[in-house]
Amino acid sequence: MEPRYVSTKGKSPKATLKEAVLNALADDGSLYLPQTFKRVPREFIANLSSYNFQEIAFEVAKALLADDLEESVLKEIVNETITFDAPLVQLDKKIHVLELFHGPTLAFKDFGARFMARLMAHLVKDESRPLTVLVATSGDTGGAVAQGFWKVPGIQVYVLYPSGKISELQERQITTLGENITAFEVAGTFDDCQRLVKKALLDPDLKENFSLTCANSINLARLYPQVFYYFYAYSQLDLRNLSIAFSVPSGNFGNLTAGLIAKKLGLPIARFLAATNVNDAVPRYLETSHFMPKATVATYSNAMDVGHPSNFERMKHFYRYSHFSLCQDVWGKSYSDKMTLQGISAVYEKYNYIMDPHSAIGYLAAQRFLEKQRKPHQCVCLETAHPAKFPSVVKEAIGVEPEMPLVLQELENKEKESIPINSSLAALKENLFTHSQ
C-alpha cells in the first residue's frame, strides 16, 4: 500500500489506507483525507438508473479504494455492507426523502459501521493478534458499531456507555448481542467514556498487549460508505433538468462531508443544505465567516447535539479554506426544538408521513431553501433515523406514536448483559485483561 492519505493540518507524514483507518486520527491531531479523488466514469453516472444499489456502491468504492484493495475484496466488503435498501420516497414534486433507516439499528450509521468493521477485519487479517476496538457512545453510535462488528472474525469490541444516561432501547441495542461484543457500563458521563478511550489508546501497557483502535465517527472508513447512497439517491430521481440539492440533518458533519466527496467524484449536486438544531456552529459560520463553536446544548434531535463538529475541518480543506467557495456549495439553517415539533407535524398533516426529529430539521431546511431559490431545484432530504427510535418526541408533535418495527420489538425480550466499571483507566485495563483471556 502506498501512502496516499494526508492530514488536514498537513503536519503528519502521509499514511497508508491501513494506517489511516486503524489510527483514525493523525499524529498532528487532525483528520485524514486522500490526497486526490478519482472520478467515477462519466458514462456510469449517465446510466446510473440502470444499476442496483450494490452495483453503484461497488463502482463508487472502486473510485475511492481500488488503488489499495483488490476488486474482489472490495466487492465482498461492499456486498456485505449493502444488505438493505435505501429507497427514495417522493413527498411532492420537489421534495423527496431518502430513507436511510432500513438497517439493523434503524439509523444511517449502520452503513458506516458495517463497512468499517469489514474493512478493518480485512486490513488486520494477517496479524496474529485480534483487533481490539474501543468505542465510547452517548447512545446511537454504540448500537450501530456493536451491530456492525457483531460476529466479524478477528475483532473484539468493547462499548463504553454512561450508566443510566442512555435510553433503554439504546442500552438494549448494545448489551444484548454477546459474542465478540462486550458492554462496559461506566459509572460516569459520556465525556468520561470518551476520555477513557483516549487514555487507553495512549497507554503503553495496553499498546504492548493489544492491537487497539477506536471506531468513532472521525474515521474515514465510516465516511466512504455514506458516499454510496448519494449516488443511489440520484439513480432513483426523475431528473427533469432540475438542479439537485441534498438536505442533510447534521451534527458532526460526517454525512454532509460524504456528500461533498460524492460531488468530487463527479455526481452533479448543485447544493448541500446543512440543517442543524441550535448547535449551529456551521450555519453561523456560513452566515458570518467566523467559526465559533459553543458548548453543546441538549435538544430533541440528540444525535446532532455537537457543539464542535469534527468534520468541519475536512469541509474547509476541500474548499481551500475559502468561505466564499464553501458557500457556493453549502447553505445552512438551524432550528429550535419547537420548530422541530412543528416540522414533524407539518409533514404528517401534509403527506401523512412520520419523520423523526432529526429528519424533520432537514425537511424544514429543504422547504426554506426551495422557497428562496429562483432557479428551480428538487431536493432530496436524508432520513437519518426511523421515527420509532424517538417515540415520545413524535407523540408530542402529532399525538400518536409511530409503529414499532419488529427489530425493536424483539429487543424487549432479550437479556441485558453489561460489566459495570468505574470511570478510571485502571478499572478499564483490569477488565480488558480479564475479558481477553
Ligand SMILES: *Cc1c(COP(=O)(O)O)cnc(C)c1O
Ligand atoms: C449521527 C446522526 C446525525 C448526524 O450525522 P453527522 O454525520 O454526525 O452529521 C443525524 N441524525 C441521526 C439520526 C444520527 O444518528
